[in-house]
Amino acid sequence: MAEESALRGAGWWRLARELDPIRATWRLFTNVRWAIGIIAFLALASLVGVVVPQVPAAVRGDAVAEGRWLDVQEGRFGFLTGGMNSLGLFDVFHVAWFMYALGLLVVSVAVCTAGRLPPIWRSVNRPAKRVNDAYFQSARYRLEYGTPAEGSRLESVLRRRLYAVERYEEGDTVYLFADRFQLAQLATFASHLALIVILAAALMSRFSGFSNGMMIAEGESGPVFPLKNPRQMQVQLLDAVGRFTPDGQPLEYSSRLAIYDGGEEVKRCTSTVNTPCSYRGYRFHQAAYFGFGADVQVRNLASGNVVFRETMALASTLPSPHVIVRDGAGKVLLDGTLVLTDILSDDQFTYYGRLVTLPGGRTLTIGARKAAAQEEWRLAAFEPGERGDAVRLVLSEGESAAAGGLAVEFADLQAVPAEFIPDFPLPPDSATGGGSQSVLLEMSNVVYGTETTSEGTAVRPAADSGPPELTIVGVRPQALTLRPGEKAEVGGYEYSFVGQREFAGIQVKRDRSDYLVWLGVGLLLAGLLATFWVPRRRLWAKISPARTQLAGHAGHLVNFEKEMAEMARDEGGTVGEQQGQENDE
Amino acid sequence: MAEDLQATRPVEVDESPQRRRVWRGPWRSVILPLVVVGAIVGAIWWLDYRPDAGSSPYDPRYGPAEMPAALVSPGMTVEAKAGSLAPDFLLATLDGGELRLSDLRGKGVIVNFWASWCAPCRKEMPQFVAAYDQYRGEGLEVVAVNVQESPSIIRPFVDDFGMKFPVVLDKRSSVSDSYRLSGLPMTYFIDREGVIRSVFQGPFLERLQGTQVQGAIEEDELTRRIQEILG
Numbered sequence: 001m002a003e004e005s006a007l008r009g010a011g012w013w014r015l016a017r018e019l020d021p022i023r024a025t026w027r028l029f030t031n032v033r034w035a036i037g038i039i040a041f042l043a044l045a046s047l048v049g050v051v052v053p054q055v056p057a058a059v060r061g062d063a064v065a066e067g068r069w070l071d072v073q074e075g076r077f078g079f080l081t082g083g084m085n086s087l088g089l090f091d092v093f094h095v096a097w098f099m100y101a102l103g104l105l106v107v108s109v110a111v112c113t114a115g116r117l118p119p120i121w122r123s124v125n126r127p128a129k130r131v132n133d134a135y136f137q138s139a140r141y142r143l144e145y146g147t148p149a150e151g152s153r154l155e156s157v158l159r160r161r162l163y164a165v166e167r168y169e170e171g172d173t174v175y176l177f178a179d180r181f182q183l184a185q186l187a188t189f190a191s192h193l194a195l196i197v198i199l200a201a202a203l204m205s206r207f208s209g210f211s212n213g214m215m216i217a218e219g220e221s222g223p224v225f226p227l228k229n230p231r232q233m234q235v236q237l238l239d240a241v242g243r244f245t246p247d248g249q250p251l252e253y254s255s256r257l258a259i260y261d262g263g264e265e266v267k268r269c270t271s272t273v274n275t276p277c278s279y280r281g282y283r284f285h286q287a288a289y290f291g292f293g294a295d296v297q298v299r300n301l302a303s304g305n306v307v308f309r310e311t312m313a314l315a316s317t318l319p320s321p322h323v324i325v326r327d328g329a330g331k332v333l334l335d336g337t338l339v340l341t342d343i344l345s346d347d348q349f350t351y352y353g354r355l356v357t358l359p360g361g362r363t364l365t366i367g368a369r370k371a372a373a374q375e376e377w378r379l380a381a382f383e384p385g386e387r388g389d390a391v392r393l394v395l396s397e398g399e400s401a402a403a404g405g406l407a408v409e410f411a412d413l414q415a416v417p418a419e420f421i422p423d424f425p426l427p428p429d430s431a432t433g434g435g436s437q438s439v440l441l442e443m444s445n446v447v448y449g450t451e452t453t454s455e456g457t458a459v460r461p462a463a464d465s466g467p468p469e470l471t472i473v474g475v476r477p478q479a480l481t482l483r484p485g486e487k488a489e490v491g492g493y494e495y496s497f498v499g500q501r502e503f504a505g506i507q508v509k510r511d512r513s514d515y516l517v518w519l520g521v522g523l524l525l526a527g528l529l530a531t532f533w534v535p536r537r538r539l540w541a542k543i544s545p546a547r548t549q550l551a552g553h554a555g556h557l558v559n560f561e562k563e564m565a566e567m568a569r570d571e572g573g574t575v576g577e578q579q580g581q582e583n584d585e
Numbered sequence: 586m587a588e589d590l591q592a593t594r595p596v597e598v599d600e601s602p603q604r605r606r607v608w609r610g611p612w613r614s615v616i617l618p619l620v621v622v623g624a625i626v627g628a629i630w631w632l633d634y635r636p637d638a639g640s641s642p643y644d645p646r647y648g649p650a651e652m653p654a655a656l657v658s659p660g661m662t663v664e665a666k667a668g669s670l671a672p673d674f675l676l677a678t679l680d681g682g683e684l685r686l687s688d689l690r691g692k693g694v695i696v697n698f699w700a701s702w703c704a705p706c707r708k709e710m711p712q713f714v715a716a717y718d719q720y721r722g723e724g725l726e727v728v729a730v731n732v733q734e735s736p737s738i739i740r741p742f743v744d745d746f747g748m749k750f751p752v753v754l755d756k757r758s759s760v761s762d763s764y765r766l767s768g769l770p771m772t773y774f775i776d777r778e779g780v781i782r783s784v785f786q787g788p789f790l791e792r793l794q795g796t797q798v799q800g801a802i803e804e805d806e807l808t809r810r811i812q813e814i815l816g
Binding site: 022023025026027030106107110111112113114115116118119120122123128131132135139185196197200203204208220221222223227228229230232234236260262263264265297300303304305306307308309310423436512516538540553 | 602762
């Protein structure tokens with residue numbers, strides 16, 4: 001009765017153990033099918049992440065921009081868009097459920113590995129060195145052959161084959177246990193650890209990865225992080241270099257950088273597209289190059305102080321015609337590319353023009369115009385006044401014509417970098433009484449790079465010679481044209497064109513997960529190589545004077561029956577009928 | 586070796602140990618592996634965020650400072666908002682000295698947070714330079730708090746723009762934190778009693794200046810606020 005009660009109690013205990021939530025969870029997480037299920041889920045989610053458009057990094061986190069981006073997707077996915085967005089299908093690799101699945105897989109692999117570690121470790125560290133005689137009849141790989149008359153040499157054969165051999169004698173029977181590549185059985189843990197490391201890398205990339213793009217002008221600096229970040233660094237662009245072929249094709253971009261940390265300069269380095277600067281785990285990649293910046297300074301002459309100092313990117317272009325004007329005798333009166341400083345437009349045309357005074361005093365209004373519906377630019381040359389033979393010409397590119405005793409040629413149309421700059425300081429003694437307004441900056445004779453770079457240029461220079469020239473339209477009635485280093489006083493202000501400057505786009509990235517990925521891949525390769533190339537072999541031998549019995553165990557990739565036959569042959573044994581039989585379990 | 590083998594008993598060969606799961610209790614089967622994984626992740630995290638050898642040490646004296654008790658009027662709070670006493674700080678100046686805000690008690694003080702990379706800061710700085718020249722004689726002091734920049738980057742800017750007032754270096758942005766800085770530029774107007782009279786976020790621009798990038802501010806806005814703190 002007491003025994004029956006005890007048995008009943010044991011049953012309850014077993015049931016309680018089965019219902020133990022921790023153990024039940026452990027059983028789930030150590031189930032290979034569960035891990036495969038998670039991997040399949042992640043693979044499917046990744047497929048969705050590849051097939052379905054993903055929200056661009058530049059848009060992510062900006063509610064307004066994301067909304068606009070989703071509006072575009074609605075044209076493709078229709079009524080499904082809202083639901084897909086709620087499920088995070090437009091940002092699969094950043095959505096919480098994907099991260100949870102990755103985390104579950106990490107836990108599963110870890111628990112699974114821990115659950116299998118003891119038996120494998122025991123198999124490696126304390127292998128079954130002696131087996132029952134019945135095993136020689138049932139082993140997966142087994143061989144029986146006549147022991148050589150001169151005595152068995154199997155032990156030395158095994159040692160030659162790099163087996164670790166142990167022996168035991170019982171009467172006239174010798175037992176051997178041989179083990180080769182013993183530690184290879186642990187390779188499976190390297191593979192599992194690799195999986196954990198790679199998944200950790202993915203999580204790390206997700207949570208601690210950093211990327212920030214900066215566009216910096218030469219001589220200027222910018223913060224790497226948002227304001228007040230305690231890890232703040234500054235990047236100063238000492239020199240942006242663009243090398244080009246003579247026909248303007250880019251060869252190489254690079255940037256000479258100074259990096260500041262904690263308010264001190266900590267590194268100077270050159271960053272190229274393929275070889276970024278590195279500091280504190282952050283990489284400073286050369287991401288972009290822009291060659292047409294104008295460094296302008298405005299000084300208040302009364303105080304002597306600078307009131308404006310900016311390097312402005314002239315990211316637009318304006319037409320700049322190359323015009324040649326000759327007199328009746330063929331003498332060249334004008335041969336140059338004209339920066340057009342006046343801009344007018346109506347419903348039909350946009351005019352860019354300027355007055356040109358020729359040697360001898362005649363004045364021409366030369367402009368370029370393009371009808372709204374046309375692509376072709378026309379050059380218009382008009383001579384003010386009521387002269388009957390006044391110049392009135394409209395020319396296409398490459399055309400020339402004569403009028404009023406002058407021959408005008410529209411050689412070609414070029415483009416000069418230009419930009420409207422809002423809030424440019426106006427001179428205090430001007431009609432506006434100071435303040436600021438939008439002005440037009442045009443830079444001609446532009447060149448790429450510094451003296452250390454090539455002289456190639458993607459935008460052809462406006463003239464064959466001479467330094468860059470900056471034309472400022474708007475600070476006084478006439479346009480103001482300055483060469484590098486030149487200054488002009490206008491109404492109490494001194495305007496200086498410090499020089500042409502380049503910009504570099506620097507992408508600051510930090511993602512140490514790449515090292516982890518390499519580590520993980522290395523571990524995975526090591527695990528796979530050990531598993532497939534040097535799988536563990538265990539061999540038990542029972543050697544009696546008449547016959548030798550071998551039983552072996554090795555991975556599926558090992559042709560162990562062949563190896564056993566070779567061993568028997570090496571020691572001169574007579575192989576019987578049972579050689580190489582395999583026991584299909 | 587032979588003795589070892591002899592001493593053992595014949596046992597079954599465990600041909601597929603990797604297929605067996607062994608429950609060794611919650612601590613060894615669940616907690617321990619999770620701790621190991623946690624240790625790996627923690628190690629990675631530490632390697633990622635460990636203190637960097639490259640960072641230059643900060644002088645711990647510089648940053649927010651305790652306001653001397655004698656300067657705290659009864660009933661007044663020390664807080665970075667209008668109507669409260671301006672939080673005190675001690676910072677290194679660009680020229681190698683030190684500046685403590687509470688030492689300026691008795692003067693009207695403009696505390697302007699700025700950085701050379703901040704375009705609006707560059708635009709408004711001439712206004713402070715001009716105001717300083719104009720009102721210095723009446724007891725105005727301007728303190729330009731540079732946020733997290735290197736002196737070598739700041740100095741050319743200071744020289745060009747003729748900033749004759751103290752430029753202090755908030756390298757750790759600890760003072761910026763204590764003043765709840767939310768963007769640059771940001772300016773605090775502190776009266777002769779050390780009370781913040783007003784806070785202005787964004788640039789002070791000249792008449793007509795900035796109308797295309799932000800709403801125009803009153804022409805005499807800066808002057809009005811200066812006169813308010815000078816009493």
